[in-house]
Amino acid sequence: MWVVKLGGSLLGTPELQDWLDVLVSEGDGRVVVVPGGGPFADAVRTAQRVVGFGDAIAHQMALLAMEQYGLMLKGMQPALAVATSELAIAERGWQHRAMVWLPSQMVMGDETIPKSWEVTSDSLAAWLAAKLEASHLILVKHAGRLGDVMPAALLSAAGVLDAAFETFGKNLACPVRVVDKSEHAAFARALRGGPLPGTRIAVK
DSSP states (O other), X not given: OEEEEEOGGGTTSHHHHHHHHHHHHHHTTOEEEEEOOHHHHHHHHHHHHHHOOOHHHHHHHHHHHHHHHHHHHHHHOTTOEEEOSHHHHHHHHHTTOOXXXXXXXXXXXXXXXXXXXXXXXXXXXXXXXXXXXXXXXXXXXXXXXXXXXXXXXXXXXXXXXXXXXHHHHTTOOSOEEEEEGGGHHHHHHHHTTOOOOSEEEEOO
């Protein structure tokens, strides 16, 4: 299984539709899309600053923001299936369908996940990839060219990854890469057995 996080920064770009089309046409039940939070998560941050509710509530609201982004992705590409549990992910895989993960049910059921802004869709994608024993974790971002290999800690410090990613990434046995939004065609070739595009993330 490939876990592919589509970042919120892709919203409003033509590449977002290109990625969705590739994932549906080439995925063949092997791809789970993890949605970013995008403007929906930004709205939670704004509301928290104005109202002052705690991080635990903000965390739950941010999960719903990811689900809003995920439902938007399905609206853009109706062939995407929706999955909320490990069983649903397995069933969609058996049906040979690409799917978008709605995280609330699984994440809120795991009390070990910190309820803070340090844990965003990046870390949750790593958490899901570890849980599914995924073969690859791909983080699609508006990142540009970063280099062949970069440490997770450096990418977190630069704001490319969230602050908790290295902690969650330590549980992964699969390759992890940051891929720029422009590399959808190269990613399609990777799904067919070609080389992986992007930057490999080194996790200590």
